Amino acid sequence: MEPNRIVRAAAAQIAPDLTSRDKTLARVLETIREAAAKGAELIVFPETFVPWYPYFSFVLPPVLSGREHVRLYEEAMMVPSAATDAVASAAREHGIVVALGVNERDHGTLYNTQLVFDADGTLVLKRRKITPTFHERMIWGQGDASGLKVVDSTVGRIGALACWEHYNPLARYALMAQHEEIHVAQFPGSMVGPIFADQMEVTIRHHALESGCFVVNSTGWLTDEQIISITPDEGLQMALRGGCMTAIISPEGKHLAPPITEGEGILIADLDMSLIVKRKRMMDSVGHYARPELLHLVIDDRPASPMVTSYPSLETAPTRSTLDEHQTSAFDGNPDQRVAVVRRQAG
Template structure:
């Protein structure tokens, strides 16, 4: 069988959330998906925790002052079946594009446990992959729970083999290698708008822009993949909401290095515009055949490795709070699942018919 190498246009949305409002953020996402699709994009990537916004407040003041922010974030957290996610899935289906979406995820098992998650949506509106960030980074531990490896996967699609990692996971060599070892061709990296670790006036403050450049270039070069980077953006509403609680935080927000959005090729060269200081969509033409030639030089999941020396084992089992044995009183979930799928199809049909 002849191997084919897909070619397509990718889009990364360098954009702000409608801060702590999942419904309005989903509406904004739909507008951006429509714009990117009209420009010919087959894959549209959104930033980390885009839905409903990144909890940067955890870096800016003591946790004893952040309870209201946490309650607001939990109230807007989305499960996979919730309305904001469904709205974006319908937009992906309506425009026939793949969508990578960062969101804060809730659960029926707890009223206060949330995850930093990402889903890959197919052009038919289906969820192709669902990943929870393995370890929240630094102050994010005050907000999000540890994830698991259920979504540490590469999804085979008509536009190539797509993998995705969230922010600091792109520094984790084993997580990155796990995706390389599944034949990844296109990588999606999602980041926040800012990530302060010190007052900007102090030496040693974290430079998010430079960190993204290093991580994105390293993975593109080592994996021989295209790396699509989507970072968030601080708009006036987000700035004002956080500043209304702590005016001193505004100096840090205003002077911390911004996240950047860009696309790199398998040699780590930038092949798109780079956005940092204003919102927009960047585009890049992807030819997955370009992943092949560099593999001759360093194929770290092929002949440039020593599998007799190194061994990686990944446990993908979901980490659930409890496991319940079924008894006669339990309802068989299969009919309910089929009914939910049928309802989704009917909803998609109605929406498409109305457009």
Template sequence: MPLTLNPSNSDTRKFKVAAIQAEPVWMDLKGSVEKTVRLIKEASASGAKVIGFPELFIPGYPWTPWANDFVTCQPVLKEYQANALAVHSPEMKEICEAVKEAAATVVLGFAETDGGSLYIAQVTITSNGEIANHRRKIKVTHYEKTIFGDGSAPSIHNVVQTEWGRVGSLNCWEHIQPFLKCHFYAQHPQIFVGGWWPAFLPYQGGAPYIVSGEASSRMSQLVAMEGGCFGIVGCQVVSEAGAAKMKMTGFPWFKFPGGGFSCIYGPDGSTLTEPVDPGVEAILYAEISLDKIAEVKIVADTTGNYSRNDLLHVVAHGKNWDRVKYEDPEEAAAAAAHSREIDNVASGKSF
């Protein structure tokens, strides 16, 4: 079915978006929530209508397993898990209330605790203070596998309608998942938040270039160009004290303080913000209007006039299988109430 975009890609209203570059309150859930709320208030006070946070901002990205053996990591990871954020929690409610007060749309990256497991999660909270989208990184990367589980099937539905446009979200190396990106573009994102880890910038020798901040930023820039959408890149800063707490001191890929490479891209790939010192906390702003998307899409719309769906297309499965299926209706209802799934407005049912 044809989709009528509202607001359209020709909408000339100007509004601000914001990218967060900040140091997490490492392994401190209460402190993390307080800082998240403070940053939301600061960005909204400056007029931001869409605010993008880094990957795993609560309670910080754990480079620890990359820099140590598991025996050294174990006490850190135990504390890390104890300070992860649950979707259904007083802490999440506090963040949602702050978003409602700010009257903005916020994409927040966090370590999600669910039962005994952790996931690299994002929520999109709209201006009414409701979670419109909850998703998990569909495939965790390299050493992340020692801590986090893979995302659930509905996580491929990652674009939601807001008053300022269709807002999407991606975590880190999801930017180089070709089939996920095809599905992402098919949901017609107009703005997306790329949540990123802290990474070294400029490139340090001795490490693969692909894990540098420079490479990471270019991945988001490519998504902006491929999708014809604005890209908000949010990432973390690591101080010397933060590195010590996370047992990263002496890790050769980093210079502390550092890790930041936040920026905002236009739908043509242009950089809309000035460079920021990688070791400095900052909120980056850009004034945008969706009509810049039309300038790109008229030339190349990768899911429209510049596609060949008759030759190449993606088959997607975005619905979870339940771990246990109850035949009895009362048991099934009780189990559904217990799991309390977020009503994901980006689900396949919304197409």
């Protein structure tokens, strides 16, 4: 990317529809159109925005959350699916990069997943939150390091983390070491109160400074009616207010526009990519300021799997004719001559 290019970025703070994936998705598509009409080349949506963040799990005890958990399964997004196709089409139609947080269903497990679609509609990144936080562990499975990748896009090199993954310094460093230029941050919003917003601001500004990149952060919003629908308990409702900090931060740690902390809106700011070099000239934490001979990160970025097939096809499976004369199979009558158990005899 040209170092002096200006990229117009947008961060959406809007409310999901807590009754329907399709209705929330319609809000996403509408917001993409609105942001693109304002010249945005990148738009970021909140954490697990489709169909909605599982706010219920923060205020309901596990014994009472089963019904809402099942409903989340029913409305969750498959990847790929008609829903992802719709987002890809919108990105392509409007020539805009889209970063979207979703609840991804993969058979019997839900994941907190971040999707990045390039401006031509190509899905260039699908990653899962590596460690769900506190109540979220009852809802989502764990991701792996295969998603800790920085990807090239029309607007530059993009990395992404969700919520308290930003408190895992090695996860952040993995993206920094891959020279991200724009960091996508996503938080749920409408939780915990003002202290959550304050902590979030410190976190994203620090990452911008340390990484020498832009941070585009999006948080969600709940209306009063939605909060009441989640819990009638007025005391618990307080836990579903505040905590919003939709913001766009420069590599110098500065807000590029006043953040959105209440209500709905689309925050837009221009990213002067030359500021990356300006910052890194002084402090490149993965370059001239690093000491890899003293400290370096080792990452296992292989996809995690509950099963590994040693011989994925008949062509590569050993047969008796290929076995050492001292090896025998426990299944002498195996009709296809593949070896189920191999023992090496003594002597």
